[in-house]
Amino acid sequence: MAYSDKVIDHYENPRNVGTMDKDDAGVGTGMVGAPACGDVMRLQIKVGENGVIEDAKFKTYGCGSAIASSSLLTEWVKGKTLDEALEIKNTQIAEELELPPVKIHCSVLAEDAIKAAIEDYQKKQGNKDEAKSA
């Protein structure tokens, strides 16, 4: 199976690899894993006061397709609102990277990761609001 040029590009020059402080109230962290291949992916977003994603970082241990999927996703979500980011579908990632059918699950993993990161951020914000009103 050959990787597409886009996958190779993201694999060789991954964008936005890194770590953010997961205890920062403005940071949402999504951890997902694919037991079938043992891949683990961490995707983090930094959300501004206006609800726009200012920055995104990822760290993925897995195959080229999993790395490329998360790398591409961090590029896509920057500058988007949370609602816009939630609309990104794994099929769009798979299409952009020309993933073969056996690697579709890598794009599913990336979609699950951004959803988990947004959920984590919203949970933190909810806790903060509760603390304020209490």
Next chain:
Amino acid sequence: MGSELSRNFFELFDLPVAFRIDRRDLAERYRILQGLTHPDRFASAGDQERRLAVQKAAQVNEAYQILRHPLSRARYLLELQGVEFDGQRDTAVDPEFLMEQMELREALAAIPAAAEPLQEYNALVARLDDSMRKLEARVAELLEQDTDSARAEAKSLVLKMQFMDKLQQEARALEEALLDTH
């Protein structure tokens, strides 16, 4: 021996359908079955009998590979009991475990740059082996309970074992690289 294929791998080895297995006993049964299905024994047999023997020999080999490893044996047993594994969609694993997996991966990746890489490597591998043994022991307990909730929990632990298995593979690959350079 009967020429028909067995219904499941445990039956093929004349073992009860259970997770706990004596590995040495399993290896001995494998050796005997291999002898019984060896193609040389069917050199003068008819076409159909020979074909069946080849099929049987293949089944014996596959069964042994599945049964000898705790991870694949647990998974196979759960599947026999109706638990489904979906490689594409089984992504829900608890975040704390995944966080630990990420840390272990990072620790593994940092080893080549450490002052004493082999020591660090041995410590990490010991930790991985210990985690795997604990998961395996818990799965063994759960699989003896024979309830749906125990099977569901066993499945979640088997998925964790799959991550640990992958880590152990990565560790072995690193060990080879370390031994090459030292």
